[in-house]
Amino acid sequence: MQIGFEMQGRTLVARLKGELDHHSAATVREQLEDIIKRQNVKNLIFDFTELGFMDSSGIGVIIGRYKLIHGMGGEVAVSGANAHIDRILALSGIKKLMNVYKNTNLALKAI
Amino acid sequence: MNNRMKLEFLSKSSNESFARATVAAFVSQLDPTLSDLSDIRTAVSEAVTNAIIHGYGDETGTVVITCEMDAQNQVTIVVEDHGAGIADLALARTPLYTSRPEMERSGMGFTVMETFMDSVDVWSEEGQGTRVTMTKTIAPPEEASISTPDQAAQ
Numbered sequence: 135m136q137i138g139f140e141m142q143g144r145t146l147v148a149r150l151k152g153e154l155d156h157h158s159a160a161t162v163r164e165q166l167e168d169i170i171k172r173q174n175v176k177n178l179i180f181d182f183t184e185l186g187f188m189d190s191s192g193i194g195v196i197i198g199r200y201k202l203i204h205g206m207g208g209e210v211a212v213s214g215a216n217a218h219i220d221r222i223l224a225l226s227g228i229k230k231l232m233n234v235y236k237n238t239n240l241a242l243k244a245i
Numbered sequence: 246m247n248n249r250m251k252l253e254f255l256s257k258s259s260n261e262s263f264a265r266a267t268v269a270a271f272v273s274q275l276d277p278t279l280s281d282l283s284d285i286r287t288a289v290s291e292a293v294t295n296a297i298i299h300g301y302g303d304e305t306g307t308v309v310i311t312c313e314m315d316a317q318n319q320v321t322i323v324v325e326d327h328g329a330g331i332a333d334l335a336l337a338r339t340p341l342y343t344s345r346p347e348m349e350r351s352g353m354g355f356t357v358m359e360t361f362m363d364s365v366d367v368w369s370e371e372g373q374g375t376r377v378t379m380t381k382t383i384a385p386p387e388e389a390s391i392s393t394p395d396q397a398a399q
Contacts, residue, residue, distance in 0.1 A: 153262055155258075155261050155262060155294065156261060156294040156297070157258035157259055157261050157262065160258075163349065187283075187286065187287075187290075189287050189290040189291055189294070189357065190291060190350075190351045190353040190354050191294065191350075191351075193351035194349035194351040195349065197349070197351065198349040217280070218280070218283040218284075218287070221360075222287070222353075225356065225357065225360055226351060226353050
């Protein structure tokens with residue numbers, strides 16, 4: 135699992151590359167917590183364009199960060215999810231909590 | 246196609262991707278669609294993660310997967326551990342219920358398995374372990390437009 139971070143104003147874009155499962159979730163969680171603490175992050179976009187696989191462990195990671203960011207008055211969004219990951223997002227109710235965009239440009243415009 | 250395989254590995258989280266990739270590689274001989282293959286990888290990942298987190302927890306044990314396919318292209322995958330077992334199966338299968346909220350588990354594991362597979366059966370006994378049996382029938386690939394000489398002769 136590789137994660138690329140980019141700040142766009144006060145919005146953090148986290149680009150996940152690889153497979154998000156229980157094993158890799160620990161690293162993702164750690165790195166996100168670290169950067170959110172260090173940078174002046176208000177909003178968070180999970181960019182899944184290069185994420186090939188995700189199981190329900192990913193749901194836990196997204197909801198965990200949602201609670202944190204939303205609690206500080208920010209927004210969380212997901213972008214670029216493939217059809218399979220999109221099904222898991224729908225199934226878990228994540229789509230009722232946050233917006234899901236085709237790509238990060240659209241997400242950045244909307245946030 | 247009748248075929249069968251058995252896979253045994255330690256309950257380490259780094260084996261989760263190995264387990265789902267191996268099952269997917271085995272099932273690939275049925276020419277499944279990418280969507281069917283994703284469903285199977287995800288369901289296996291959920292069952293294996295459950296065995297590692299809930300079955301064994303801080304201990305290391307063995308997870309066994311058997312995968313069988315029959316003449317009707319039905320795939321049966323059994324994921325088994327000899328860990329703690331599940332005290333209340335109905336509760337464990339309830340969407341969004343998790344016994345490990347502090348680990349940021351979503352409680353969606355069984356729901357994902359049930360959604361992506363045709364059937365999910367769970368046997369569990371406290372102190373004995375848990376066995377998850379899942380089936381999915383793979384539709385045969387589209388008929389090839391060019392028949393082989395043998396078929397043409399029939």
